[in-house]
Amino acid sequence: MRYEGKVYRPWPEFKSILIQTTLGCSINTCTFCSMFDDKRFKVRDIADVMHDIEQARIMHPYVESIFLIDGNVMAARTDYLLQVLTKLKTTFPEAQQISLYSGLNDFRRKTVAQLKELKDAGLDMAYSGLESGDRLVLENIQKRMTPEHVIEGMAMAKEAGIDVLLSFIFGLGGRERSMEHIKATTDILNITQPEQIAPMALAIQPGTVLEQEVKRGEFIMPTQLQVLKEEQYLLENLNFDTYYFGDHGNNMVPQKGALPQMQTAFLNRINQTIERLPSAKDNVIQTFSW
Numbered sequence: 001m002r003y004e005g006k007v008y009r010p011w012p013e014f015k016s017i018l019i020q021t022t023l024g025c026s027i028n029t030c031t032f033c034s035m036f037d038d039k040r041f042k043v044r045d046i047a048d049v050m051h052d053i054e055q056a057r058i059m060h061p062y063v064e065s066i067f068l069i070d071g072n073v074m075a076a077r078t079d080y081l082l083q084v085l086t087k088l089k090t091t092f093p094e095a096q097q098i099s100l101y102s103g104l105n106d107f108r109r110k111t112v113a114q115l116k117e118l119k120d121a122g123l124d125m126a127y128s129g130l131e132s133g134d135r136l137v138l139e140n141i142q143k144r145m146t147p148e149h150v151i152e153g154m155a156m157a158k159e160a161g162i163d164v165l166l167s168f169i170f171g172l173g174g175r176e177r178s179m180e181h182i183k184a185t186t187d188i189l190n191i192t193q194p195e196q197i198a199p200m201a202l203a204i205q206p207g208t209v210l211e212q213e214v215k216r217g218e219f220i221m222p223t224q225l226q227v228l229k230e231e232q233y234l235l236e237n238l239n240f241d242t243y244y245f246g247d248h249g250n251n252m253v254p255q256k257g258a259l260p261q262m263q264t265a266f267l268n269r270i271n272q273t274i275e276r277l278p279s280a281k282d283n284v285i286q287t288f289s290w
Contacts, residue, residue, distance in 0.1 A: 002020070002048070002052060003018070003020050004020065004023055004039065005023065005024070005036070005038045005039040005070075006035065006036070006038055007020070007069060007070075008035050008069065008070075009067050009069060010067075010127050010165070010167070010198070011245070011247075011248065011249075012165070012196075012198070012245055013065065013067040013099065015064065015065060016064075016065040016066055016067040016097075016099070017056050017060055017063055017065075017066055017067070018067055018068075018069050019049065019052055019053060019056065019066060019067070019068050019069070019084075019088070020044060020049075020052065020068075020069050020070060021043075021044060021049055021068045021069065021070075021073045021076065021081075021084055021100070022041065022042065022043050022044060022069075022070050022071070022072070022073050022075065022076055023039050023040070023041065023042040023043075023044060023070055024036040024039040024040055024041040024042065024070055024071055025041055025070065025071025025072055026041040026071070026072055026075045026103070027071075027072070027103060027143075027144055028041065028071070029142040029143075029144060030129075030131070030141055030142060030143055031140070031141045031142050031208060031209035031210040031213065032131075032141055032169070032172065032202070032204075032205065032208055032209075032210045033205065033208065034205040034206065034207045034208045035071065036070060036071050037207065039070075041071070041075070043075075043076045043077070043080060046080060046083055046084070049084055049087075050083075050087055053084075053087050053088060053091050054091065056091075056092075057091050057092065062094060063092045063094065063095050064094070064095060064096050064097070065095065065096060065097040065098075065099070066088055066092065066095055066097070066098045066099070067098075067099050067100065068084070068098070068099070068100035068101070069100075069101065070101070071101055072101050072102055072103040072106050073100040073101055073102065074100060074101070074102030074103065074106035074107065074110075074126060075102075075103065075106050075109070078110060078114040078117060078118065081118055081121075081123075082117060082118065082121050085098065085118065085121040085122040085123055086121055086122070088122060089121070089122040097124045097125065098122050098123055098124055098125075099123075099124060099125040099126065099127065100123065100126055100127070101126070101127050101128075102126035102127070102128050103128060103129070103145075103153075104128050104129075104130070104145060104149060104150050104153035104154065105144070105145055105149055105153060106153075107126075107128075107152075107153035107154075107156045107157050108149060108152055108153045108156065110156075112156050112159050112160055115156060115157065115159075115160030115162060116159075116160045116161065118160070118162070119160050119161045119162050123162060124162070124163060125162065125163040125164065125165065125195075125196075126157065126162055126163070126164050126165070127164075127165045127167065127198075128153075128164055128165070128166055128167070129143075129166075129167050129168075130150060130166040130167065130168045130185070130188070130189075131143060131167075131168055131169055131172060132168060132169070132172050132173065132181050132184065132185050133147055133150070133168075133181075133184035133185035133186070133187055133188030133189070134147075134173060134177065134180050134181045134183075134184035134185065135147055135184070136177065136180070137172055137173050137177060137180075137181050137184075141172065141210070142209075147184070147188055150188055150192060151188065151191055151192060154166075154192035154194065155192070158193075163194075163195040163196070164194045164195060164196070165194065165195070165196035165197065165198055165245070166189065166192070166194040166196070166197050166198070167197070167198040167199070167200065168185050168189075168197070168198075168199055168200075169199070169200055169201070169202050170182070170199055170200065170201045170202060170222075170227045170230045170231060170251075171201055171202035171221070171222040171226065171227045171230065172202055173222070174219050174220050174221065174222060175220040175221065175222050175223065175226065176220060178222050178226045178229070178230060179229075179230075179233070181230070182229075182230040182233050182234060183233065185234070186233065186234050186237045186238060189234075189238060189240075190237070190238065190239050190240060193240040193241075193242070194242060195242060195243065196242060196243040196244075196245060197242050197243070197244060197245065198245040198246070198248065199231065199234065199244075199245075199246055199248070199251070200248035200250055200251060201227050201248070201250040201251050201252065202221070202222070202227075202250075203250050204221070224252060225274065227252065228252060228253075228270055228273060228274050229274070231246070231251075231253070231270050232267065232270045232271065232274065235263055235266050235267040235270060236267060238259060238260075238263065240259075241258075241259065241260065242258075242259050243256075243257070243258055243259070244256055244257060244258070244259050244262065244266065246266070252273060252277075253266075253269050253270055253273050255269060
């Protein structure tokens with residue numbers, strides 16, 4: 001199996017084998033992200049992907065889950081993805097889940113019929129970056145996505161039966177737009193109702209546009225208290241069934257579980273941290289590079 005450049009996978013996929021299907025990210029403009037700054041977007045040659053799948057079979061006698069990388073694999077043509085999925089299902093009949101990265105706009109660029117084809121061929125779940133539900137924040141981070149795009153893309157995925165894990169970032173509105181960011185994000189989550197959500201606290205990545213904005217004073221980092229207040233607001237106002245992956249290493253209070261079953265317990269932990277943790281009043285958020 002061959003990997004080119006830096007390789008990333010979502011932390012819930014830590015047990016999955018990784019099949020590099022595309023290189024880089026077709027957007028690659030987000031100001032907070034440096035994940036794929038070492039390569040240009042490209043769909044890998046299908047023969048190379050097939051070879052890697054066969055090699056993975058030799059290396060792994062039993063595989064429960066498979067994750068397709070890089071940045072937004074769903075941007076590849078539907079017929080290409082169908083070949084990859086068919087090969088995976090025949091090569092790993094024991095696999096219980098096949099997932100990939102997808103931009104929410106990638107759903108919109110396909111038809112629901114095409115998405116259903118992918119689902120029927122074995123695609124179970126997509127990981128998508130919401131980042132924020134706030135229109136201004138999305139513009140500031142150069143996401144090339146609007147709240148309307150989010151709603152449309154999520155509706156198409158749901159109609160096709162593809163589960164979605166939406167990730168978003170506490171603190172991405174900075175010190176000045178913290179509440180606008182979390183209120184809009186909570187609202188759009190309640191509208192779209194993803195099957196899983198994964199919040200993480202903002203971390204400034206070296207070499208990003210956002211890092212330069214911080215250095216120039218154009219983006220003021222939120223305080224730890226603001227980040228906690230954002231999670232507090234989120235947990236107070238989410239109103240649908242989902243699974244909460246709030247255990248990213250940068251989160252001040254790592255916690256995961258089903259909502260609404262665990263919602264009160266999670267909220268209580270946040271409230272207790274706000275009340276008891278001295279660093280919650282610190283002026284600077286403490287996070288680390290991904």
